[in-house]
Amino acid sequence: MFSGLSRAAGINILIILAGVAAFLIVEGRTGIFGDTEEMSGSDNFLQYVGPLVFGTVYAASLALLIAAPLGVAVALYISHYAPRRLAQTLGYLVDLLAAIPSVVFGIWGVTVVAPILSGNLYPSLNENLDFLPFFSGTISTSGRSMLTAGVVLAVMILPIITAISRESFMQTPRLHEEASLALGATKWEMIRQAVLPYGRSGVISGCMLGLGRALGETMAVAIILSPSDGYFWSVLTNQNSNTIASNIALKFPEAYGLDVNRLIATGLVLFGITFLVNAFARRIANAGFSGADG
Amino acid sequence: MxxxxxxxxxxxxxxxxxxxxxxxxxxxxxxxxxxxxxxxxxxxxxxxxxxxxxxxxxxxxxxxxxxxxxxxxxxxxxxxxxxxxxxxxxxxxxxxxxxxxxxxxxGRFDGKFLRGTMRLSPEELLAQRDGLAAGGAFHAMVGTLIITGLAAAIAVPLGLLTAVYLVEYGRGRLARAITTMVDVMTGIPSIVAGLCAYALFVIVFGPGSRTGLAGGLALSVLMTPVVVRSAEEMFRLVPNELREASYALGVPKWRTILRVVIPTAIAGVLTGTTLAVARVIGETAPLLIAAGLAQETNVNPFDGRMTSLPVFTYYQYVQPGIPTEAGVARAWAAALMLVLIVATLFVLARVLANVLKPKGLR
Known part of the structure; x- marks a missing residue:
């Protein structure tokens, strides 16, 4: 009896997931192939979703670019540099960062991060590096730009990168570390020879999972970013490509008719993108913590 | 020198x-x-x-x-x-x-905030215009309780049973498929979970349907994989000798699971479940889509929109009304409330882990 019940629960999971995909496809289909006359804005679905995909990938990549080195450094600090007794508590503190609701990160980003960045960092980036397309244009005075969103997203995905990297760094065999030190390596040389190669797959899968989270993150972006329609490379201005998730959150409450279906279809696209990224992360993680022999 | x-x-x-x-x-x-x-x-x-x-x-x-x-x-x-x-x-x-x-x-974390709703009387509107405290988030707290409760009521049994299946019974293709699907579910963006619950209710009840139940369903999609993962890990930690000792006494498998495996793992399972609740209680996006926004208390999850604390925070911040400060202050008070709830759940998880640890391991 119990066996049947628990098997049924397991099968339920499969049904739910199939349901998620099915409902999205059923409701999203008309959004892709439906009559665009009845929708507001763009001519066809690709034109509509293009800038959103660009914005989603751009914001998430910025976040990963900022968070990955920091996350790995913090993981190393906790696993190899911090005093042993403190290490667990410090790890707990970083995990706490993951527990803060995204809407709180959003309003914190607008009230604290945006003014600090647009007051101190953005003007100098804009003046000195404006030959790069990323830093050109008129900077946003409110700071509600792509870079601010990227910074806040980076803070949000740091805990997951740190947690997974830390886990794999800690699994480095002690003998590898001691062998390296015994040969006269400094601590950093030991880390480069023993810890980093061993933890490489962990770092990559942590980064991919972080990227997956950044791609799907909604509220922080919806509150911080001031969106426009189109493709924008500059990260400092008021004109930014919106992300898929944030666009749904902003438009959905007021949408009606086929616009709703089109938004659901963009959700399907987002699901596809995160699915690919996460599948990639899992493949690396499952290939194992076998970096040691590589 | x-x-x-x-x-x-x-x-x-x-x-x-x-x-x-x-x-x-x-x-x-x-x-x-x-x-x-x-x-x-x-x-x-x-x-x-x-x-x-x-x-x-x-x-x-x-x-x-x-x-x-x-x-x-x-x-x-x-x-x-x-x-x-x-x-x-x-x-x-x-x-x-x-x-x-x-x-x-x-500043606004006061009695009016804890007891009031956003259905403001003309007097309260006037008071708010004069810069006095008005309006509260009682309806949002009730909504959060009901929606999260519903999500837990779906996700916890489903997740625990799935974990039992994976650890105790699961062999072969089905178990592998379920493990993979749980991984996929972990990666579903929260807003997609909201869209899917909304799409289901649109198919069943017609366009524009937003209810607390839909919100609960959306959150349960996010919560289930977390429960499965943590419970699975805990069940696997139970030493095989305990199971074998039980079988040797002639106890059937289902009784062994109920009497030996689950009690041994209960501390970890409850901790994991509490953390799973803490994770979904701050979710905004799915509830924005599936449960919507209401101005007053709605205790019926089957009918009508239901506000939750995160959605309340969002709307008070982006559509604060007049004067702006009143709405923004309410948003921050709700944010404080949310952070306090999450922090409490975190502490609760730790306490549970310590109190329920099997004797001998303490």
Whole structure:
């Protein structure tokens, strides 16, 4: 009896997931192939979703670019540099960062991060590096730009990168570390020879999972970013490509008719993108913590 | 006489190491630079002081060590300093978020906020216009309780049973398929979960349907994989000897699971479940889509929109009404409430883990 019940629960999971995909496809289909006359804005679905995909990938990549080195450094600090007794508590503190609701990160980003960045960092980036397309244009005075969103997203995905990297760094065999030190390596040389190669797959899968989270993150972006329609490379201005998730959150409450279906279809696209990224992360993680022999 | 090089502290025979005095002076010099440069260049904000101090410490320790100890030691010191600075840098957002939420939220964290709703009477509207406190989030708290409760009521049994299946019964293709699907579910973006619950209810009840039940369903999609993962891990930690001892006494499998496996793992399972609740209770996006926004208390999850605390926070912030300050203050108070709830759940999880740990492991 119990066996049947628990098997049924397991099968339920499969049904739910199939349901998620099915409902999205059923409701999203008309959004892709439906009559665009009845929708507001763009001519066809690709034109509509293009800038959103660009914005989603751009914001998430910025976040990963900022968070990955920091996350790995913090993981190393906790696993190899911090005093042993403190290490667990410090790890707990970083995990706490993951527990803060995204809407709180959003309003914190607008009230604290945006003014600090647009007051101190953005003007100098804009003046000195404006030959790069990323830093050109008129900077946003409110700071509600792509870079601010990227910074806040980076803070949000740091805990997951740190947690997974830390886990794999800690699994480095002690003998590898001691062998390296015994040969006269400094601590950093030991880390480069023993810890980093061993933890490489962990770092990559942590980064991919972080990227997956950044791609799907909604509220922080919806509150911080001031969106426009189109493709924008500059990260400092008021004109930014919106992300898929944030666009749904902003438009959905007021949408009606086929616009709703089109938004659901963009959700399907987002699901596809995160699915690919996460599948990639899992493949690396499952290939194992076998970096040691590589 | 102060020795610049201290051979006694050398870890490797023959290597020359910087003495503590030199390291101290380098830190002092960095602090001096950190204070003076921002002040000379115009604005002496404490943020810049921290930044310049940290950067000049990293630079000076490298240069100093390079001159006194050689390249390899210098790189070692550089990395140690960099990694430590990175950790400090990451702690700043945590401190800043906590401090900001408390500072901004405490103002409206009062009786009216805890008992009132957003259905404001004409008198309250007038009071609000005059800058007095009005309006509250009682309806949002009720909504959060009901929606999260529904989500837990679906996700916890489903997740626990699935974990039991995976650990105790699951073999072969079906078990592998379920494991993969749980992984996929972990990666579903929260807003997609909301869209899917909305799409289901549109198919069943027609367009524009937003209810607490839909919200609960959306959250359960996010919560189930977390419960499965943590419970699975805990069941696997139960030593096989315990199961075998039970079988040897002639106890059937289902009784062994109920009487031996689950009681042994209960502390970890409850901790994991509490953390799963903490994770979904702050979810905004799916509820924005599936449960919507209401101005007053709705206790019926089957009919009508239902506000939750995160959605309340969002709308009070982006559509604060007139005057703006009143809405924004309510948003921060709700944010404070949310952070307090999550923190309480975290502490609760720790306490549960300690109290329920099987005797002997404590």
């Amino acid at each position: 102060t020795t610049v090089l201290d051979d006694r502290s050398a870890s490797v025979v023959g290597a020359r190491r910087m003495s503590r005095n030199v390291q101290g002076s380098i830190a002092g010099a960095a602090l001096l630079l950190g204070i003076s440069i921002p002040n000379l260049l115009g604005d002496g904000k404490w943020g810049w002081v921290l930044v310049v101090t940290a950067l000049s410490y990293v630079a000076l320790i490298y240069v100093g060590s390079r001159a006194l100890e050689g390249r390899r030691q210098a790189t070692d010191r550089l990395m140690r300093a960099t990694v430590t600075v990175a950790f400090a840098l990451v702690m700043l957002p945590l401190l800043s978020v906590t401090w900001t939420v408390i500072r901004e939220g405490v």
